Amino acid sequence: MESFSLLLGGFADALSPVNLMWAFLGVLLGTAVGVLPGMGSAMAVALLLPVTFRMDATSAFILFAGVYYGGMFGGATTSILLNTPGQASSIATTYEGHKMALGGRAAQALGTAVIGSFIASMVGTLVVALFSPTMVALALQFGPGEYFALTVFSFVAIAAVVSGSALRGMAALLIGLVIGMAGIDGQSGAARFDFGLPVMLDGIDVIVVTVGLLALAEVLYVASRGDNAPDLKAIKTGTPWLKKRDLRRSAGPWARGTALGSLFGPIPGSGAEIPTFLSLGLERKLAARRERRGGEKSEFGKGAIEGVAGPEAANNSSASGSLVPLLGLGLPTSATAAIMLAAFQQYGLQPGPVLFERNADLVWTLLASLFVGSVLLLVLNLPFAPLWAKLLKLPKPYLYAGITVCSVLAVYAINSSVAHLVMAIGIAVLGFGMRHFGVPVAPALIGVVLGPIAETELRRALAASSGDPSILVGSGISIGLYALVLAAAVFSAVSAVRRARARKAETETEKTPVA
Amino acid sequence: MMSERTAESAEAASGTGAEDAAAGAGVPAPAAAPEDSAGSPDAAQAAGPAEEAAEETAEEAAAPDPETTPWTGRSAWVFPGVTAAFGLLALSGLATIEPPPHATPPGPTVFPAVVGVLLLVLSACMAVVNVRVARRGPSAAPPMPPVAWRPVLIVLGALAVAAALLQALGWLLTGALLFWAVAYAFGARDHLRDAVVALAMSAAVQVGFSLGLGLPLPGGVLELMFP
Numbered sequence: 001m002e003s004f005s006l007l008l009g010g011f012a013d014a015l016s017p018v019n020l021m022w023a024f025l026g027v028l029l030g031t032a033v034g035v036l037p038g039m040g041s042a043m044a045v046a047l048l049l050p051v052t053f054r055m056d057a058t059s060a061f062i063l064f065a066g067v068y069y070g071g072m073f074g075g076a077t078t079s080i081l082l083n084t085p086g087q088a089s090s091i092a093t094t095y096e097g098h099k100m101a102l103g104g105r106a107a108q109a110l111g112t113a114v115i116g117s118f119i120a121s122m123v124g125t126l127v128v129a130l131f132s133p134t135m136v137a138l139a140l141q142f143g144p145g146e147y148f149a150l151t152v153f154s155f156v157a158i159a160a161v162v163s164g165s166a167l168r169g170m171a172a173l174l175i176g177l178v179i180g181m182a183g184i185d186g187q188s189g190a191a192r193f194d195f196g197l198p199v200m201l202d203g204i205d206v207i208v209v210t211v212g213l214l215a216l217a218e219v220l221y222v223a224s225r226g227d228n229a230p231d232l233k234a235i236k237t238g239t240p241w242l243k244k245r246d247l248r249r250s251a252g253p254w255a256r257g258t259a260l261g262s263l264f265g266p267i268p269g270s271g272a273e274i275p276t277f278l279s280l281g282l283e284r285k286l287a288a289r290r291e292r293r294g295g296e297k298s299e300f301g302k303g304a305i306e307g308v309a310g311p312e313a314a315n316n317s318s319a320s321g322s323l324v325p326l327l328g329l330g331l332p333t334s335a336t337a338a339i340m341l342a343a344f345q346q347y348g349l350q351p352g353p354v355l356f357e358r359n360a361d362l363v364w365t366l367l368a369s370l371f372v373g374s375v376l377l378l379v380l381n382l383p384f385a386p387l388w389a390k391l392l393k394l395p396k397p398y399l400y401a402g403i404t405v406c407s408v409l410a411v412y413a414i415n416s417s418v419a420h421l422v423m424a425i426g427i428a429v430l431g432f433g434m435r436h437f438g439v440p441v442a443p444a445l446i447g448v449v450l451g452p453i454a455e456t457e458l459r460r461a462l463a464a465s466s467g468d469p470s471i472l473v474g475s476g477i478s479i480g481l482y483a484l485v486l487a488a489a490v491f492s493a494v495s496a497v498r499r500a501r502a503r504k505a506e507t508e509t510e511k512t513p514v515a
Numbered sequence: 516m517m518s519e520r521t522a523e524s525a526e527a528a529s530g531t532g533a534e535d536a537a538a539g540a541g542v543p544a545p546a547a548a549p550e551d552s553a554g555s556p557d558a559a560q561a562a563g564p565a566e567e568a569a570e571e572t573a574e575e576a577a578a579p580d581p582e583t584t585p586w587t588g589r590s591a592w593v594f595p596g597v598t599a600a601f602g603l604l605a606l607s608g609l610a611t612i613e614p615p616p617h618a619t620p621p622g623p624t625v626f627p628a629v630v631g632v633l634l635l636v637l638s639a640c641m642a643v644v645n646v647r648v649a650r651r652g653p654s655a656a657p658p659m660p661p662v663a664w665r666p667v668l669i670v671l672g673a674l675a676v677a678a679a680l681l682q683a684l685g686w687l688l689t690g691a692l693l694f695w696a697v698a699y700a701f702g703a704r705d706h707l708r709d710a711v712v713a714l715a716m717s718a719a720v721q722v723g724f725s726l727g728l729g730l731p732l733p734g735g736v737l738e739l740m741f742p
Contacts, residue, residue: 165582165583167637167640167641167644168582168594168641170633170637171594171598171634171637171638171641174598174601174602174630174633174634174637175597175598175601175634177630178601178604178605178627178630178631178634181605181608181626181627181630185612185623187619187623188614188615188619188622188623189615190612190613190614190615190622190623191612191613192608192612192623192627193604193608193611193612193627216674219670219697220667220670220671222701223663223666223667223669223670223700223701224662224663224664224666224667225660225663226661226663226666395703396701396702397697397698397699397700397701397702397703397709398698398703398712400697400698400701401693401694401695401697401698401701401703401713401716402694402716404670404673404674404693404694404697405690405693405694405697405716405717405720406720408674408677408690408693409690409720409732412681412732416731416733418678418679418681418682421674421677421678421681422678425671425674425675425678428674429671430597432667433593433594433597434594436659436660436662437586437590437593437594438582438583438584439582439594440582455626458621458626459619459621459626462620462621463619463620467620467621
C-alpha cells in the first residue's frame with residue numbers, strides 16, 4: 001500500500017503542465033523515430049540522449065518514458081505496414097500484422113496494436129510499481145558474487161536463448177565485452193586498449209556504440225541492398241476504427257498477451273521476444289481449437305487480428321516489466337534498458353537499491369510518467385496512426401540522409417568532439433558487417449553496458465575472498481542463478497535440435513509430392 | 516519444390532515485401548475472400564497433430580530469419596575472421612596493459628584474456644560450421660544477398676569527410692554536405708532541390724540546438740566571415 005501513496009506523489013509531479021509537455025513531446029518524437037524502418041525505441045532514446053543534456057533529471061526521464069512507449073508503438077507500425085520490424089520484439093507482430101495490411105486491414109491492425117499496447121503498458125507499469133520495491137529488498141542481500149551470477153545469467157539468456165544462432169549471439173556479446181573494456185580500468189586504474197590515444201582513456205561512450213551499431217549501421221545496410229531495399233511508398237492507410245467483431249476477438253488476446261508479458265518481463269534476460277512468440281503461438285492454437293469446435297474459422301496465416309493483439313500486448317507489458325530489474329537491480333536486460341541505464345549514469349544516478357532510497361521521488365515520478373506516457377500514446381496514436389504511416393512516404397534518400405545527419409549530431413553533441421565521430425564510424429562499419437552476416441546486434445550492446453559491471457563485480461568478489469573462487473557459488477541465490485543458466489542453455493539446445501528436426505521433416509514432406 | 520522455396524525465401528529476404536503491398540493495395544478486400552475459403556482446409560490440417568512443426572515452418576516462410584541463414588561463399592569467412600581479430604586484440608592486452616604494482620588479483624589483464632580465448636574458440640566453431648555448410652554443396656543454403664558497394668562507400672566517404680571538415684567548415688555547411696551526399700548515395704538526382712532540402716535541414720538543426728537547447732555547434736568559416 002505504501003507503493004500506492006508514493007505513486008500518487010509521483011503523479012503529482014508528472015502531471016505538472018511542463019512535465020506533461022515533455023511526455024507529449026517524448027511520445028511524439030519516439031513514435032516519429034520508431035516509425036522509421038529499422039529503428040526501435042532503443043534508437044529513439046539514444047538519439048535523444050544528447051538533447052537532454054541541459055534538462056533536469058526529472059524532465060529528462062519523463063521525456064524518455066514517452067519516447068520509450070512511442071518508439072515501441074512506432075516499431076509495431078513498420079512491422080504491420082512494411083514487414084520490417086524495428087526491433088526483435090516486434091517480429092512476432094509482423095506475421096499476422098503484415099498479412100492484415102496486405103488484405104486491406106492495416107488500419108484495424110494498427111488500432112488493435114494501439115489499444116493492446118495501452119492496456120498492456122498500464123498493467124505492466126503497475127507490475128513495476130508493485131514489484132520494484134520487492135526486487136530492491138531482494139537486491140539488498142546481493143553481494144558481488146550474486147551480482148556477477150546475475151550478469152552471467154543475463155549474458156547467456158540474451159546471447160544464447162534470444163538470438164537465432166547461439167554461436168553468433170555469443171560472438172556478438174563477446175565483441176561487445178571487448179569494446180566495453182576500452183579505457184581506464186576502474187578497479188586498478190590501468191589504461192586498457194587505448195592505443196596510446198588520450199581520447200580513448202574515457203572508453204567508448206554507450207551513445208557512440210548505440211548510434212553506430214544501430215542507426216548508422218542501418219543506413220549502411222539499407223544502402224548496401226541497393227534497389228532490393230523495400231520501397232516505402234507502397235502503403236495503404238485508413239482510419240483505425242475497430243468493428244465490434246474486431247474488438248470481441250481482440251479482447252482475449254490482449255488479456256493473455258498482457259499476462260504473458262508481465263510474467264516474463266521482470267525476469268532478467270528473458271527479453272521481450274519470448275513472450276511475444278509465446279503469445280503468437282498460444283493465439284494460433286486457441287484459434288485452431290475454436291475452429292475445430294465449430295466456432296469461427298481461424299484466420300491465422302491470412303491476417304488474424306488475434307495474432308496482432310496478443311503479441312503487441314505481450315511486447316508492451318514485458319517492456320515495462322524489464323524496468324523492474326533495471327530500477328531494482330541496476331541491471332539492463334534489453335537494448336533499450338541499456339540505454340536508459342546510460343541515461344541514468346549521465347545524471348550521476350546509479351539504478352539499484354540505492355536509487356530507491358536516495359532518489360525515491362525521481363523513481364516514482366518516472367513510474368507515474370510511464371502511465372501518463374501510455375495514456376498519451378493512446379490519445380496521440382489511435383486517431384493519427386495512419387498519419388504516422390505517411391512519414392514513410394518521404395522520399396527514401398531524404399529519410400536516410402536525415403537519419404545520418406541526426407546520428408552525426410547525436411554523437412558530436414556528447415562531448416563536442418570529432419574523435420567520438422570517428423569511433424562511431426568505425427563501429428558503424430562493424431555493425432554493418434553484423435547486419436549483413438545476420439549477427440544479432442543487441443547482445444553486443446548488452447555486452448558493452450553490462451561487461452564493465454560484470455567484471456567489476458567479479459573482481460570485487462575475488463578481492464573480498466582473497467582469490468578464493470568458491471565465493472562465486474557461496475550463496476543459494478548464485479547457485480540458483482547458475483542452475484537457471486544451465487537450464488536456459490539446455491532449453492535452447494533442445495529447441496535448436498527440435499527446430500532442425502522440424503526443418504528436416506518439412507523438406508522431406510515437400511519432396512514427397514515431387515517424387 | 517525445394518528450389519522454389521529457396522527462391523521464395525531469398526526474395527522475401529531481399530525485402531520485396533513492398534511489392535506485395537502494392538498488389539494488395541490495388542486489390543479491394545472482398546477479392547481476397549475466395550482465396551480464404553480455398554486455403555482454410557490446408558490450414559486446419561496443418562494445425563492438427565504436428566502443431567509444433569507447422570508453427571515453425573509457417574514462421575520461417577513468413578520472414579526467413581537472417582540470424583539462422585548459413586554463410587556461404589568466400590565471404591563466409593569474414594565474420595569468423597572479425598571474431599578472431601577481436602579475440603587477438605583482447606589477448607594482446609596481456610602484453611600492452613601495464614597493471615599498477617599493487618593491483619589486487621585478478622588484475623586488469625585477466626578478464627580481457629578470458630574473453631579473448633573465448634572469442635578465438637567461437638571463431639573456430641564458426642569455421643567448423645562454414646566447412647560443414649560448404650560440404651553440403653551449394654544447393655543446401657540460399658546465396659548471401661549481394662552488397663551494392665557504391666552507395667555504401669559514398670555514405671562512408673561522406674561520413675569521413677564530415678568528420679574531417681566539421682571543425683573547419685562548421686556545422687551548417689558540413690551537415691548540409693553530409694545530407695546531400697547521403698541522399699545522392701540513395702539515388703536522389705534532383706541536385707538543386709536536394710541542396711535546398713539539405714541546407715534547410717542543417718539550418719533547422721543549428722537553430723534548434725544553438726538557440727533552443729543552448730548546445731554549441733561549430734560555426735567554422737561562416738563564423739569567421741560573419742562574426
